[in-house]
Amino acid sequence: MKRVRILLVGVCGYGGNYVKEIEENDIPDTEVTGVVEVRDDVYELFPVLKEKNIPVYKNLETFFEANPDGVDLTILSTPIHLHYEQIRFCLLKNSNVLTEKPVCTSVKGAEQLLEFEEKCGRFISVGYQLNYSRDILALKKDIVSGRFGEPLSFKALHAMRRGRNYYMRNSWAGRIEINGCKVNDSPFNNACAHQFQVMTFLLGNKMNEAAELKSVEGEVYRGNAEIENYDIAAIKAHTLSGVPILYYTAHALKEKKLGPYAEYKFSKGTVYFGRKQDGQDILEYIYVGNDGEVINYGNIDKGLRLQKLYDSIEAVRYGVHPVCTVQCAIPHLYAVEELAREKIHEISKEYVNIHYENDDTFYEVKDLKNILTTCYVQECLVSKIEAFHVL
16 A cells, blocks of 8 residues: 655644644554644644654745655645645645645636646645535435435525634734735635535535536625624525525624534425424434435444545545545635625624623624524525614
8 A cells, every 4th residue: 555645734723633633543554754834832732743753844845855755645734825835836846735725815826726736647635624524425426416306595504603812813814815915714714614615515516526606695794893804794606507505604603603504405305404303403414305205414424533634645545536626615715705895894883792701802793693593594685684783
């Protein structure tokens, strides 16, 4: 079996999950050749790296200078605005890439990466983890086969409270632009991106494709007066084939989380996530047919916690491409760009509470849970229910 050499880039944020995975599991026939991280305290934060004599470098250039034979797989867990150049650099060094989402900051950049990927003969795998989950893939297989009939409409709701500490954790959180580069960081582009992206993925005609979008409209609001970009969004998109996709998300929430909830309607039935049963939200995908057929995708083993890592390793070994391609990331990226054209509405202060908890500060829009839930049920944008005043 081919031994896969791995480079980890950025481990002091989300990338720490890969270090933990490697520490806790003996992944057969793999070798972490090095780590690229700008922080000086990496060995203190991750003693396992020192224990395993894994060298740490300040940048990609110094790593590849010291390792002219390169690596088989580079895993990028770096800031959004660095992805494009880092992916290109690694491809030129003959390394496959697993990058955290979003793949880059523009549709144009993503399309260029597609061309560059083909030219270099290496793959780019994007880390939307739901795309790798085995229950999602089983569900998509049934959708693609036509088992549920034609898709009629998709909608989802997912919000998570985030406070000052979240936005202060780096220089680009909550920003529209940094160092002349668009980042458009928001709940829609980052923490709560998955539920929208997976709808486009499920509507793709092939297992490794997402449905392209022909239109995106929406409303964006800012409850947290300290950030540059919006922290509440309501989106209505349409695929090229005309299927409407609605999505609601936010960070300016009183509750720690809301959802995820989803409802995918087909001509033969409906797929639910978060459907209530005996007063409890069933956090599994369940299909209910018009004829009474029920399929619980929760009965399918979802796979490993970082299945995207294992799938990328296997793709290197067998010369194939992981399921979440750059193309799968483009429809979501297109929606992010289109939403960035919308005016950000500042919510009037009388509708916002400032809450202090555990050395953190939260801007909480009053009754936002009910507002988003109402929009989700009525399948409308926020302005239609006259929820709050904006500046």
